[in-house]
Amino acid sequence: MPFSDTVKFIGKVCLPSNMAATFPPASSAPTSLENTSLYDYYYFENFPDTVCRKEAILSFGQVFLPIFYSLVFVLGLGGNLFFLIVLLYSARSRRVTEIYLLNLVVSNLLFTITLPFWGVSAAWHWGFGEVLCKIICTLYTTSLYGSIFFLGCMSLDKYLDVVHAQTHHRQWTSAKSRLLTGGVWTVALVLSIPDLVFARLQEGPSGRQNCHLDFGENGPVWKLVLRFQQSALGFILPLFTMAFFYTRIVCVLTVLRPRGRSRALWRAALLVVTFFALWGPYNITLFLHSLQDLQVLESCEVSKHLDYALQVTESIAFLHSCLSPFLYLFVHHRLKKHLKKVLEVIFKRCRESAAHPSQASYSNSYSTDQEEMTSTGNLEQSLQDHRI
Amino acid sequence: MSSLIIFLAGPYGVNMENSICCKDFVRFPVPLKFLTNFHFTSKTCRRQGVILTTVKGREICADPQKLWVKNVLKHLLEKN
Numbered sequence: 001m002p003f004s005d006t007v008k009f010i011g012k013v014c015l016p017s018n019m020a021a022t023f024p025p026a027s028s029a030p031t032s033l034e035n036t037s038l039y040d041y042y043y044f045e046n047f048p049d050t051v052c053r054k055e056a057i058l059s060f061g062q063v064f065l066p067i068f069y070s071l072v073f074v075l076g077l078g079g080n081l082f083f084l085i086v087l088l089y090s091a092r093s094r095r096v097t098e099i100y101l102l103n104l105v106v107s108n109l110l111f112t113i114t115l116p117f118w119g120v121s122a123a124w125h126w127g128f129g130e131v132l133c134k135i136i137c138t139l140y141t142t143s144l145y146g147s148i149f150f151l152g153c154m155s156l157d158k159y160l161d162v163v164h165a166q167t168h169h170r171q172w173t174s175a176k177s178r179l180l181t182g183g184v185w186t187v188a189l190v191l192s193i194p195d196l197v198f199a200r201l202q203e204g205p206s207g208r209q210n211c212h213l214d215f216g217e218n219g220p221v222w223k224l225v226l227r228f229q230q231s232a233l234g235f236i237l238p239l240f241t242m243a244f245f246y247t248r249i250v251c252v253l254t255v256l257r258p259r260g261r262s263r264a265l266w267r268a269a270l271l272v273v274t275f276f277a278l279w280g281p282y283n284i285t286l287f288l289h290s291l292q293d294l295q296v297l298e299s300c301e302v303s304k305h306l307d308y309a310l311q312v313t314e315s316i317a318f319l320h321s322c323l324s325p326f327l328y329l330f331v332h333h334r335l336k337k338h339l340k341k342v343l344e345v346i347f348k349r350c351r352e353s354a355a356h357p358s359q360a361s362y363s364n365s366y367s368t369d370q371e372e373m374t375s376t377g378n379l380e381q382s383l384q385d386h387r388i
Numbered sequence: 389m390s391s392l393i394i395f396l397a398g399p400y401g402v403n404m405e406n407s408i409c410c411k412d413f414v415r416f417p418v419p420l421k422f423l424t425n426f427h428f429t430s431k432t433c434r435r436q437g438v439i440l441t442t443v444k445g446r447e448i449c450a451d452p453q454k455l456w457v458k459n460v461l462k463h464l465l466e467k468n
Contacts, residue, residue, distance in 0.1 A: 049411075050410055050411060050413060050449035051409075051410060051411070051439060051449055052408070052410065054409070057404060061401060061402070118399050121402050137398055140398050140399075289400075293434060298411065299411075303411070311401040314399055314400055
């Protein structure tokens with residue numbers, strides 16, 4: 001508030017009403033003037049608040065973040081480890097999709113491993129030393145980008161599978177997909193170099209240690225660049241990539257009209273919509289936060305709301321690391337088959353260990369041809385049907 | 389006095405600016421006689437400021453780059 005407004009504010013509103021309500025009795029006024037409290041009263045008691053206090057937000061984060069991170073950690077670790085085992089078990093016949101899915105699961109696992117560290121950091125402080133500060137920061141950024149990029153790779157794979165169906169399996173060899181996988185990890189690692197270089201331990205007041213990114217004099221510029229980079233590479237690029245590939249798939253399916261088309265369309269839409277629903281609110285909040293840094297938004301109240309929003313939307317976005325393998329289970333037929341195989345073997349072993357001789361032979365679980373023909377309509381199968 | 393801006397690494401949720409920051413600065417010099425103490429806001433704050441405490445315990449944000457603030461801080465340091 002400019003000075004002239006402040007004076008107007010004090011003169012017009014606060015002075016008459018507040019004087020009547022709380023001002024000391026007339027007899028004591030001269031004394032107050034002498035020891036300067038009158039001046040102090042006029043100018044500083046009614047001076048608009050310049051201090052923005054956010055203790056409530058920090059207290060909220062100290063409880064909310066560790067609880068939510070623990071939830072994502074347990075779900076993410078359990079779900080992704082399970083998928084890792086299923087995928088490794090089916091190593092004999094690994095296709096391109098499975099290579100990407102394996103890498104997605106590994107990225108998710110690496111990401112969830114960092115969550116307990118952030119939970120402790122939010123609840124208490126960073127008590128793990130500077131080396132772990134650098135390692136966990138680097139791991140966080142690498143795995144975050146890795147898991148998002150591999151979603152893009154999977155949409156590319158599905159696109160090649162459907163739109164370039166005839167030549168895909170010959171041309172897009174597993175060597176090429178391994179090259180792409182290497183490229184994705186390289187880019188993700190390069191994007192985390194700033195974390196490795198600038199992450200430092202800093203001791204705050206009351207001995208609290210924090211894991212900081214210390215960019216020195218260029219802090220504000222770096223902060224904006226990194227936020228822009230995260231929005232561009234971590235949201236806009238993958239969203240457009242997925243939207244493009246799945247739209248092309250939808251176009252092909254609409255023209256060819258194979259069996260199970262509507263279900264395949266619904267599944268493709270589910271992947272894009274889920275990605276947007278989980279990452280969208282977080283990225284919009286990040287954008288508004290950047291507007292604050294550019295001093296477009298200046299209100300303390302807005303800032304407080306954005307801080308709450310950022311804590312909540314970011315945590316929701318982290319759910320993607322638990323949900324993505326399950327989503328792809330719905331979409332990819334072969335994964336379902338692998339899962340079925342693993343479950344059958346597990347059940348068989350259970351039955352054997354319970355000393356109940358079983359008629360279900362091992363070869364039953366591999367009767368893939370029959371299974372594929374009788375399984376519910378899915379994108380891959382529908383197109384195979386149509387190609388005939 | 390430093391103008392460095394530092395922010396926490398990792399998730400932004402863990403990465404909030406410190407609990408007490410300056411949203412605005414006082415636009416006119418505050419006489420020294422009304423002030424008792426001061427402290428700088430955290431480096432994680434978006435706007436680097438100094439919080440002046442008045443005799444009535446009120447906290448006011450001031451721009452540490454301003455000449456009058458520098459003088460006030462010097463005198464408060466001597467006084468304390």
